[in-house]
Amino acid sequence: MFDLTPDEWVAVRLSLRIAAVATLFALPLGVAVAWLLARRNFWGKSLLDGFVHLPLVLPPVVTGYLLLIWFGRRGLIGAFLADHFGIVFSFRWTGAALACGVMGFPLLVRAIRLSLEAVDRKLEDAASTLGASGIWTFATVTLPLALPGVVAGMVLCFAKALGEFGATITFVSNIPGETQTLSAAIYTYTNIPGGDAAAGRLVIVAIVIALAALVISEWFARRAGMRYRGD
């Protein structure tokens, strides 16, 4: 039962790679946007907030279709990236990573923003009187104190990326070995007569990965909390 076939392994590995790449690329942008939303007041802030949260409320198929229009080979951004940097998204695993990153982005930003807002501004003031410029204060005080939230956001984003289905399949289709993620593979197997066993195996894999991610993030958050209390 637990011996995955080579095809199933391909889907599992591809899913992990897509989710990891999506999370890592979303992270720096997510920290920047979360910081803007948590600490700055500027014109169009609620617009940015709304835009970031759109993938959370839009039907995933709509998000996928918008990605197809913008980031497809003939899309405005897609054509530009392909011509100038040789980066192609359509029907590639990179496109799946983009779709997963976009879908996980709101969860990432939300968690990081909350943890940034929880950091005591008085400690940042103290850092500045000790000679730390804004960037150094952020790097040595704000970010380390917000780290549990950053990790929680990464786990949420990773989990979302792992389970993403609608936007990915709309944007880059369901190509085995290239864009067929764990979720897409399970969907495919459930449509094949006799595919129940394979689907069941992949379901168990999905549960194991999700649980592992949760346990790791819990452990990390608890460890960070202990450190700050001085244990």
Next chain:
Amino acid sequence: MLSFDAEKKLSDFTVTAKFETGAGVTALFGPSGAGKTTIVNMIAGLVAPDRGRIEIDGALLFDSAAKLNVPPHRRRIGYVFQDGRLFPHLSVAQNLDYGRWMRGLPRDDAERDHVVAMLGIGHLLNRRPGKLSGGERQRVAIGRTLLTQPRLLLLDEPLASLDAARKVEILPYLERLRDEAEIPMIYVSHQASEIRRIASRVVRLDSGRVTGIGSLELIDAAETMLA
């Protein structure tokens, strides 16, 4: 020497103050809500005055006419906060070294050892702030600030969050600090007894205004008035 002349409108009243401080310890004395903390925050650069001019040793820190406002990290003014504000994710030793890292100062073990010994915090170096008592935390906060080699030291009610026993524990360290470190200090407090032990000069504040500048007798006058 610090020369302060600035104004800041707060939600319920306006702080307007003009005074100068020199060597030694100057006390900012007045009841809670007199604007003492707002004034030290303006000196440190954490609060921008609405208008005015702040100058230290001939260098401008703030001048509304010239639209000049030096950011706090370039002012070289040490600030010991009422609530310590140690970094909880760093050890005591790392807290002490933080200012040196940020200012890019060379490592000076002799100076560090001297400050650590003066404040009696040698046994705490490997601990984290979360496990320190209030008095220990305040001593580390004072040491952390001293080690940045400030040209002026602001102490904002450094004993206010401590109980009576802890206050008695810290006061001798503050006296040593005054006698050994040649840094001018501004000591904010509403406690006459603390000021008598530490300060030699008093700037008295009430409702955002300076009501007297002079020797320690000013506190006695204030107390007679209250009595």
